[in-house]
Amino acid sequence: MTETIKGVIFDLDGVLVDTACLHYKAWKKMADKLNIPFSEKDNEKLKGVSRKDSLDIILNHSGRNFSETEKHQLLLDKNNDYLKLVNQLNENDVLGGVVKLIEELKYKGIRISLGSASKNARLILELTGLYHYFDYIVDGNMVVKAKPAPDVFLTGAELLGLSPSECLVFEDAQSGVQAALTAGMKVVGVGEQALLHQATAVVPDLIGFNIEDYIK
Numbered sequence: 341m342t343e344t345i346k347g348v349i350f351d352l353d354g355v356l357v358d359t360a361c362l363h364y365k366a367w368k369k370m371a372d373k374l375n376i377p378f379s380e381k382d383n384e385k386l387k388g389v390s391r392k393d394s395l396d397i398i399l400n401h402s403g404r405n406f407s408e409t410e411k412h413q414l415l416l417d418k419n420n421d422y423l424k425l426v427n428q429l430n431e432n433d434v435l436g437g438v439v440k441l442i443e444e445l446k447y448k449g450i451r452i453s454l455g456s457a458s459k460n461a462r463l464i465l466e467l468t469g470l471y472h473y474f475d476y477i478v479d480g481n482m483v484v485k486a487k488p489a490p491d492v493f494l495t496g497a498e499l500l501g502l503s504p505s506e507c508l509v510f511e512d513a514q515s516g517v518q519a520a521l522t523a524g525m526k527v528v529g530v531g532e533q534a535l536l537h538q539a540t541a542v543v544p545d546l547i548g549f550n551i552e553d554y555i556k
């Protein structure tokens with residue numbers, strides 16, 4: 341990575357806070373009610389995928405047709421169940437290495453934005469005490485085209501006043517890595533090398549992450 345990085349865009353779920361298990365519990369409750377098989381492995385495929393697209397993926401396994409009204413209600417119920425779990429989050433739920441890295445970025449004058457598919461992103465950042473660190477927040481309420489479309493990250497770069505090549509993205513989902521690359525940004529995959537091998541670099545987590553290796 342030879343270009344100067346002036347801005348960092350963080351994905352939320354799976355990078356800053358591990359909410360995948362909360363999404364799983366809420367989707368599982370819905371799937372059980374509808375007698376649709378849904379495992380933790382199935383849940384992995386929903387990482388970085390919008391709420392509406394996630395519902396369609398789960399319902400595709402049912403072999404039944406659902407009306408738009410039914411789908412709307414399922415989305416509302418799922419989100420209410422998810423929010424009950426989200427509301428129990430606090431500062432201790434921030435993933436290891438995150439606060440240290442963000443404080444280092446702030447110290448170096450590198451601006452930061454959120455780039456998340458979640459419509460609950462602001463609430464999660466507030467509950468976990470991360471909200472005040474962010475210069476900009478781009479979430480699922482702001483962009484129409486979900487990841488792997490690059491829109492969420494391009495909007496972040498625009499708000500930061502930077503070109504895509506000046507931005508570094510942290511992402512845990514394949515769809516998010518693809519979105520960042522399509523946006524013309526460098527991306528650090530956070531998670532499994534085998535899954536995120538397309539990323540510019542992959543780390544298992546952000547504990548001990550050295551930003552000096554990535555900026556000039």
Ligand code: B16
Pocket residue numbers: 351352353354363386387388389390391394419455456457458459460461480513
């Ligand atoms: P919500 P990210 C994504 O967040 C999650 O990875 C994905 O599992 C979820 O379906 C999506 O947000 C929408 O979340 O239901 O809260 O709007 O990883 O892009 O930060």
Ligand code: MG
Pocket residue numbers: 351352353354355387388511512513516
């Ligand atoms: Mg994610």
